[in-house]
Amino acid sequence: MNHNGESRIGESKIDFDYFYSIRPCLGERLSGDAVIVKQQDNLLAMAIIDALGHGNHAHEVASAARSYLQNWHSDVCETMVYLHQHLQDSLGAAVGLGILDLETNQLSYTGVGNTVIRILRQQNKIDVPRLYSTEGIVGGDIRQPKEQKIQLYRSDLVLFYTDGVKEHFDPQKYQGIFTDDVMTVAKNIVRLFGRNYDDATCIALKIGTISDD
Numbered sequence: 001m002n003h004n005g006e007s008r009i010g011e012s013k014i015d016f017d018y019f020y021s022i023r024p025c026l027g028e029r030l031s032g033d034a035v036i037v038k039q040q041d042n043l044l045a046m047a048i049i050d051a052l053g054h055g056n057h058a059h060e061v062a063s064a065a066r067s068y069l070q071n072w073h074s075d076v077c078e079t080m081v082y083l084h085q086h087l088q089d090s091l092g093a094a095v096g097l098g099i100l101d102l103e104t105n106q107l108s109y110t111g112v113g114n115t116v117i118r119i120l121r122q123q124n125k126i127d128v129p130r131l132y133s134t135e136g137i138v139g140g141d142i143r144q145p146k147e148q149k150i151q152l153y154r155s156d157l158v159l160f161y162t163d164g165v166k167e168h169f170d171p172q173k174y175q176g177i178f179t180d181d182v183m184t185v186a187k188n189i190v191r192l193f194g195r196n197y198d199d200a201t202c203i204a205l206k207i208g209t210i211s212d213d
């Protein structure tokens with residue numbers, strides 16, 4: 001579950017570092033949440049999946065979604081629609097999909113259901129536009145997915161988490177959120193803000209150095 005990534009493209013260089021932490025619901029051995037982070041050329045795809053319910057059955061649905069997403073498309077909405085079709089005979093899932101262009105540092109996002117994407121930016125407390133998921137259940141009932149784009153900058157912290165983590169947790173309640181490494185951040189968010197009676201999952205992605213030399 002520990003991954004570090006670095007990408008060098010042409011003359012420019014963008015580093016990123018990520019880690020994800022998945023903790024099953026109290027009393028369950030398997031999680032109904034799943035994560036995939038996969039780089040292909042200059043694109044980094046990230047998905048967070050929260051299958052309906054928890055336990056074994058949810059785990060199977062989440063695993064099916066995860067396997068399917070091994071072959072993601074560069075268009076987030078297209079990927080979401082295909083995944084929706086793939087999960088049609090299942091209980092369904094909430095899914096957040098992000099694709100980061102490592103040349104431009106632009107993040108495309110689409111989400112269905114109650115997974116959360118949150119971007120924390122430290123410098124000057126500049127407000128970062130919020131990205132939203134639309135209502136629905138992937139595999140059940142969805143509207144046409146909407147793509148949202150945001151420009152990321154060095155030291156931005158991108159968090160994806162499932163509803164087992166408090167949606168509006170206060171980052172101020174975690175002092176080291178901007179200074180700790182991504183492994184510590186992902187684990188601490190689950191530990192500090194997770195609910196015991198649901199699967200709780202967090203992906204922490206930190207944008208690193210961008211240089212043209």
Ligand SMILES: [Mn+2]
Pocket residue numbers: 050162163164198199
């Ligand atoms: Mn959940």
